Amino acid sequence: MNTMPNHMEEQELAMQNENELKVQLKKDPEVLQLAAKINPKNQIELLEFGREPANEISAFTGKVLNTVQANSMEESSELLKQLGKIMDKFDKKDFVEKKGFLSKMFNKGNKVIEQLFSKYQTMGTEIDKVYVEITKYESEMKKSTTTLEELYDKNFQYFMELEKYIAAGDVKIDELKQQLPGVQAKAESGNQMALMELNSLQNAIELLEQRVYDLEMAKQVSYQSAPQIRMLQRGNTKLIGKINSAFVTTIPIFKTGLINAIAAKRQSLVAEGMNELDRRTNEMLLKNANDISRQSVDIARMSGQPSIKIETIEQTWETIMQGMNETRAIEDENRKMREQGRLRIEELQKKYEDTQRKAT
8 A cells, every 4th residue: 555655756756856867877787788879870870769769658648648538527427417307306395294294194195105105216216327327437437547547657667768768868979079079189180081080970969969859858748748647647536536425325325215214204104094093993982081092192103203314314415416516526627637638748749749840
């Protein structure tokens, strides 16, 4: 659990401390070997130096853009609209008993219960369908976050690879520049071969400096892609947390509460019906037993009280509705961040491609 944050911090620190990293790389055996392979007399090799990692970072930014565009928010927004319409059907008055209601509705109790069952059974089925889609969307967001983590690691690899080629190029440039005074002195003395060598050396330095500049531009694309990827990850994480707390956890509780509340109301109606029957029987047979009759009614009423409070159902309903509003806000924020990230990466990609075209 603790290794990942440390790993991420090390990567971000390495990308931030470029100068220190470059100094270290110039002493690295792999970098020195790359520099040694550079042939200053081969212009094609100079122009293509570091081509592979530069092309990889160019293709990589396209992959990041595809990931951003694939994470569309339209489907989730539609799910929230559907859930909102379903939740609007809930009416807490359906479970609140008015004074004298049960006795007046004694003969219609079964019909009332059937209507409640029909209404909330339909509502429960509709909630189930949306719930399945919400959990699917949550799973997709988790996969997207994992993909972004993989992209971040790949981006760091490209960054480090480009740094190695840039460091190797700098090492070779320094080496060639150290040769300049000696060759220049020979050329100034009238040595024609030295003059040709001087022109070749100066041309090689210029081409290599231009190539290092191109690689620096590619590295900047990689460097600036890193925070964009992290921004997308944070947006996904916030959305996953809200979906989980407001919907994945709360919806089953809300559904269970509805079922229990309907069952409790049925029990209450049955108990009240029995109380009414007892009262009428006692009035006919034992008119002088009013006190005993009241006791029986009170006891029956107590036994018929629902175990699930309507306040609990109302609270879970409010949690879901609040979750929808907050999720919409997070999605709007994510949509803006994704669009900003996409435009920024496209801008960097275009800038890099323009530089490549100018170089060729």
